[in-house]
Amino acid sequence: MRPLRTLINEKPAIGWLLFFVTIIVVFLIGILASSVIERRTEAVYAYSPKVELDEWEANNAEWGKFFPREYQSYMKTSDTSFRSKYNGAATIDMLEVDPRLVVLWAGYGFAKDYNQGRGHAYAVEDLRNSLRSGAPVGDKKSPMPNTCWSCKSPDVPRLMKENGIANFYKGSWDELGPEVHSPIGCADCHDEVTMNLQISRPALIEAFERMGKDINKASHQEMRSLVCAQCHVEYYFNKKTPVEGVPYLTFPWDKGMSAEDMEAYYDEINFKDWTHKLSKAPMLKAQHPGYEVFLTGVHASRGVSCADCHMPYKSEGGQKFTDHHIQSPLNNVANSCQVCHREETGRLIADVYERQDRIIENRDKLEELLVRAHVEAKTAWDKGATEEQMQQALVHIRHAQWRWDYAAASHGGSFHSPVETSRVIGTGIVKAQEARLELSRILASLGFNEEVPYPDIETKAKAQAFIGLPMDKMNQEKQVFKETVAPEWVKSYLEKYQGESLKE
Numbered sequence: 001m002r003p004l005r006t007l008i009n010e011k012p013a014i015g016w017l018l019f020f021v022t023i024i025v026v027f028l029i030g031i032l033a034s035s036v037i038e039r040r041t042e043a044v045y046a047y048s049p050k051v052e053l054d055e056w057e058a059n060n061a062e063w064g065k066f067f068p069r070e071y072q073s074y075m076k077t078s079d080t081s082f083r084s085k086y087n088g089a090a091t092i093d094m095l096e097v098d099p100r101l102v103v104l105w106a107g108y109g110f111a112k113d114y115n116q117g118r119g120h121a122y123a124v125e126d127l128r129n130s131l132r133s134g135a136p137v138g139d140k141k142s143p144m145p146n147t148c149w150s151c152k153s154p155d156v157p158r159l160m161k162e163n164g165i166a167n168f169y170k171g172s173w174d175e176l177g178p179e180v181h182s183p184i185g186c187a188d189c190h191d192e193v194t195m196n197l198q199i200s201r202p203a204l205i206e207a208f209e210r211m212g213k214d215i216n217k218a219s220h221q222e223m224r225s226l227v228c229a230q231c232h233v234e235y236y237f238n239k240k241t242p243v244e245g246v247p248y249l250t251f252p253w254d255k256g257m258s259a260e261d262m263e264a265y266y267d268e269i270n271f272k273d274w275t276h277k278l279s280k281a282p283m284l285k286a287q288h289p290g291y292e293v294f295l296t297g298v299h300a301s302r303g304v305s306c307a308d309c310h311m312p313y314k315s316e317g318g319q320k321f322t323d324h325h326i327q328s329p330l331n332n333v334a335n336s337c338q339v340c341h342r343e344e345t346g347r348l349i350a351d352v353y354e355r356q357d358r359i360i361e362n363r364d365k366l367e368e369l370l371v372r373a374h375v376e377a378k379t380a381w382d383k384g385a386t387e388e389q390m391q392q393a394l395v396h397i398r399h400a401q402w403r404w405d406y407a408a409a410s411h412g413g414s415f416h417s418p419v420e421t422s423r424v425i426g427t428g429i430v431k432a433q434e435a436r437l438e439l440s441r442i443l444a445s446l447g448f449n450e451e452v453p454y455p456d457i458e459t460k461a462k463a464q465a466f467i468g469l470p471m472d473k474m475n476q477e478k479q480v481f482k483e484t485v486a487p488e489w490v491k492s493y494l495e496k497y498q499g500e501s502l503k504e
């Protein structure tokens, strides 16, 4: 073969041919590159913005017409098959798993029924079916207020807009039964015109205001957690302000978000959720300070948001979108963790389980101490202890159990912030021991110097019998409610709102 240069010198046409072929190849590569870049851009701006939705449209399916990928992935929150070591999407009867809880909550609704949370698609159904919401049939009212609907449905912001915020909270839970139907959905987190993230719940906005912060100034990354902080937080029903007599949903963050700060807030206003049936201690029920505990962890301090792990990006047909199947990230480690961590799936899951195992070891110990403190206090009352004698011990019980609950109810806390969660449980153990020390002194002064026996609470049924709950009666009444009243609520809602949706 002769060198190319000699060939071109002999036949210049070959030179020209090579020249043009090169130009065409370069041109084609250019087109390809530009098309790749265009696709990438399309993938980032995956949704077409020409949306026509009513303000506070509560029907998720209506939104689904414009955003099918987000809607379809959201619908997967109804899949209950995944279970991790302690969590997951299946219904777990926590009182069956851990009957000590029944004694800790004696005299309060949670002793009747407490299941671990599952997917957002079940929020309304699970509240209707819980024994805690009672069996409002005929003239009988629910023991809970309408405020309990607050974190369950996009019908809530719709009703608040229609009737006013305080009017929404007013009245017993059954009153708005026929008006709340759609489970947690699009309008809870999105503005229906711009699709921007938005805060639909006044309690969060008001809590920020009282802390002297403007939630509208939150960064985009903060919003990716704040939309969750509308519900996954500690709260209480304030019956004094801003409207006397209305159980107004309030986040107790004025002094700060730690267990001690919130405890001080509640102590200052003399608030109690209930009086314990055995010990008569003025108790606090921690709801689920998930956001507050998360903020103290390393992921939060590195700027990682709830959505980064629970709503990771996903690609389908070349389009990138946010996976709305909010669930345990352990069911999706590739998208949830491995975008930032290089470790294998098994290693990352083991990291989570190790933290949970270690924390649960001490949490269980604290539960046992609390059960003992409650029965010891009851024994002291039975032996004739006075209010004055008991006062300090009861305050210790209140504080110990609040700390236990703050740690136990901050779902995911053992992973979100293991150090803070262990610290809070540690201080709870100290308080519980102080209570028991005090109680043993009181018992001794009443001439009782033995160990108060630990009750036989092997199973949920035994524990409920021990605190004297008429379970058969409550279950029967609930069954009647589920068969008669609940279907009527659904029927009347669908007739009133769906099909035609909310169009005027």
Ligand code: HEC
Pocket (backbone or CB within 6 Å): 087, 088, 089, 090, 116, 117, 118, 119, 120, 122, 123, 124, 126, 127, 150, 151, 152, 153, 184, 188, 189, 224, 225, 227, 228, 229, 230, 231, 232, 306, 307, 310, 311, 326, 327, 328
């Ligand atoms: C309007 C209130 C509300 C908002 C907003 C909300 N949640 Fe929830 N979330 C709930 C309720 C209520 C449940 C329990 C539902 C049930 O068990 O029926 C729940 C359950 C969950 C679960 C358990 C799911 C499972 O499969 O076990 C996770 C995880 C979760 N939420 C994460 C988030 C994240 C992350 C955000 C923000 C992107 C968020 N939630 C926003 C109210 C809310």
Ligand code: HEC
Pocket (backbone or CB within 6 Å): 046, 047, 060, 063, 064, 067, 070, 071, 074, 184, 185, 186, 187, 188, 189, 190, 195, 197, 223, 224, 227, 228, 307, 311, 320, 321, 322, 323, 324
């Ligand atoms: C618990 C809060 C929450 C709920 C409920 C929710 N979203 Fe989202 N959505 C988010 C977050 C967080 C993002 C990411 C936004 C960002 O980073 O800009 C998002 C992003 C989006 C986007 C932008 C494109 C994308 O995929 O990233 C669309 C469109 C969207 N959601 C539609 C919906 C629809 C439709 C529903 C109801 C079926 C819904 N969302 C329910 C929190 C929520």
Ligand code: HEC
Pocket (backbone or CB within 6 Å): 298, 299, 302, 304, 308, 309, 329, 330, 333, 336, 337, 338, 339, 340, 341, 348, 349, 351, 352, 415, 418
């Ligand atoms: C958006 C990025 C990001 C995502 C997503 C993420 N992480 Fe991390 N993770 C970090 C950063 C940053 C740190 C802090 C490490 C440092 O700064 O050296 C960290 C720290 C950790 C640590 C050590 C901290 C501790 O608690 O002791 C563990 C374990 C961990 N991540 C596990 C996970 C798991 C499991 C997931 C998925 C469920 C996950 N991470 C998702 C960024 C991320």
Ligand code: HEC
Pocket (backbone or CB within 6 Å): 084, 085, 086, 087, 088, 089, 116, 117, 225, 228, 229, 232, 290, 291, 294, 299, 304, 305, 306, 307, 308, 309, 310, 327, 328, 329, 330, 352, 411, 412, 413, 415, 416
């Ligand atoms: C770094 C990743 C990461 C971030 C960020 C994160 N989570 Fe989690 N979350 C997890 C892991 C891992 C678990 C444990 C899941 C398990 O045990 O199956 C968990 C558990 C949960 C659970 C209990 C889930 C269940 O199945 O019952 C809830 C609720 C939850 N997180 C909400 C939130 C909220 C709200 C935020 C933001 C304030 C948040 N998470 C931020 C990784 C994360």
